[in-house]
Amino acid sequence: MRDDIFTQLRNEILNGTLLPGTQLKEVQLANRFGVSRTPVRDALSRLEDLGLAERVNRGLEVRGLDPEQVIQVYDMRILLEVEASGQAAQNRNLNDILTLEALLERDRSLENPTDAELIQTNLEFHRAVWKATQNPVLIDLLERLMTHLVHAPTSTLSVDDRQNEALNEHAKLIEAISDRNTAAARDIAKQHFSTAREIRMNLLRKAALRDATQ
Numbered sequence: 001m002r003d004d005i006f007t008q009l010r011n012e013i014l015n016g017t018l019l020p021g022t023q024l025k026e027v028q029l030a031n032r033f034g035v036s037r038t039p040v041r042d043a044l045s046r047l048e049d050l051g052l053a054e055r056v057n058r059g060l061e062v063r064g065l066d067p068e069q070v071i072q073v074y075d076m077r078i079l080l081e082v083e084a085s086g087q088a089a090q091n092r093n094l095n096d097i098l099t100l101e102a103l104l105e106r107d108r109s110l111e112n113p114t115d116a117e118l119i120q121t122n123l124e125f126h127r128a129v130w131k132a133t134q135n136p137v138l139i140d141l142l143e144r145l146m147t148h149l150v151h152a153p154t155s156t157l158s159v160d161d162r163q164n165e166a167l168n169e170h171a172k173l174i175e176a177i178s179d180r181n182t183a184a185a186r187d188i189a190k191q192h193f194s195t196a197r198e199i200r201m202n203l204l205r206k207a208a209l210r211d212a213t214q
Contacts, residue, residue, distance in 0.1 A: 006043035074197040085189035088132035096132035
């Protein structure tokens with residue numbers, strides 16, 4: 001039960017359901033999950049250890065957005081995702097390709113998805129790429145990296161027509177992985193995540209300007 005509560009809260013933080021600044025109160029969460037405060041306390045302690053939650057004014061809340069750290073995570077993610085895409089092209093099996101194609105079809109059929117849905121479905125696609133690497137060490141590094149990224153209220157996929165552009169890039173990535181074209185897979189992944197980093201930088205600049213003028 002402790003693991004279930006921790007996993008649920010972690011996912012809600014990472015996909016933006018629980019926004020930065022949201023209070024995490026033991027009693028409320030115990031009532032929500034129908035458990036005593038002990039497993040909730042354990043789950044919250046693990047979130048704090050991971051840096052997803054922090055103590056503010058004697059209470060615990062979802063950690064606020066740190067622009068510098070967000071960009072550091074993007075920089076590291078570009079390196080790891082490029083490597084993952086290359087290894088996926090080398091090591092994938094038929095089931096990996098079928099899974100990626102099914103996820104792409106699902107994502108193309110989404111109608112008016114929320115930011116949280118965009119974040120979650122996008123992460124599921126990329127986790128399928130990670131799985132295709134057959135490299136548990138690389139997968140573990142990517143999973144750990146994601147815990148350091150507390151998403152801002154706006155997904156980069158919600159900006160302009162980025163979602164459709166990203167899905168087209170996903171299709172190209174699947175083709176490269178399917179063809180075992182390592183170089184192409186790496187190039188597509190690098191461009192894909194570099195674009196996401198650029199969009200996030202612009203969102204952070206706009207947020208900083210908005211805060212400065214309030």
